Amino acid sequence: MDSGFSHIDEDGNAVMVDVSGKEDTVRKAIAKGVVKVSAETMRLLTRNALPKGDALNTAKIAGILAAKETHRLIPLCHPLPLSYVDVRFNVVEEKNEIEVEAESRTTGRTGVEMEALIAVQVAAATIYDMCKAVQKDIVISDCRLVYKEGGKSGVFSTE
Numbered sequence: 001m002d003s004g005f006s007h008i009d010e011d012g013n014a015v016m017v018d019v020s021g022k023e024d025t026v027r028k029a030i031a032k033g034v035v036k037v038s039a040e041t042m043r044l045l046t047r048n049a050l051p052k053g054d055a056l057n058t059a060k061i062a063g064i065l066a067a068k069e070t071h072r073l074i075p076l077c078h079p080l081p082l083s084y085v086d087v088r089f090n091v092v093e094e095k096n097e098i099e100v101e102a103e104s105r106t107t108g109r110t111g112v113e114m115e116a117l118i119a120v121q122v123a124a125a126t127i128y129d130m131c132k133a134v135q136k137d138i139v140i141s142d143c144r145l146v147y148k149e150g151g152k153s154g155v156f157s158t159e
């Protein structure tokens with residue numbers, strides 16, 4: 001009896017999807033999220049004057065490391081040989097927001113959406129950690145996949 005779920009076998013047990021029959025293709029994913037801070041926190045961040053140091057460079061490294069470790073965090077996620085990961089920030093001072101964008105790429109048999117999503121979330125959490133000494137009510141929101149390409153399902157884009 002087929003459960004109809006890709007990660008559950010006929011006995012109801014969790015399983016990793018077998019991708020051995022798939023062809024290697026170039027895969028790319030981009031995810032985004034937003035970190036909302038106060039005007040004072042934004043002022044300190046943009047002047048590199050936060051008590052813990054440079055929040056954005058620290059968050060960039062954290063996001064890249066997180067993408068590389070995604071398979072350790074998400075059950076049944078395949079470990080991937082990532083060919084590229086980047087985390088970028090758009091600081092929107094007039095809105096007191098930091099837009100976080102992560103891109104991941106590989107050539108393989110499964111997609112890199114989870115790696116991009118985890119990179120955004122960990123980078124955003126790192127910004128929170130770097131800013132929490134001056135503000136506790138920082139809001140992390142709108143984490144979402146905005147682009148993917150490669151594989152059987154082709155291109156997905158929200159922009």
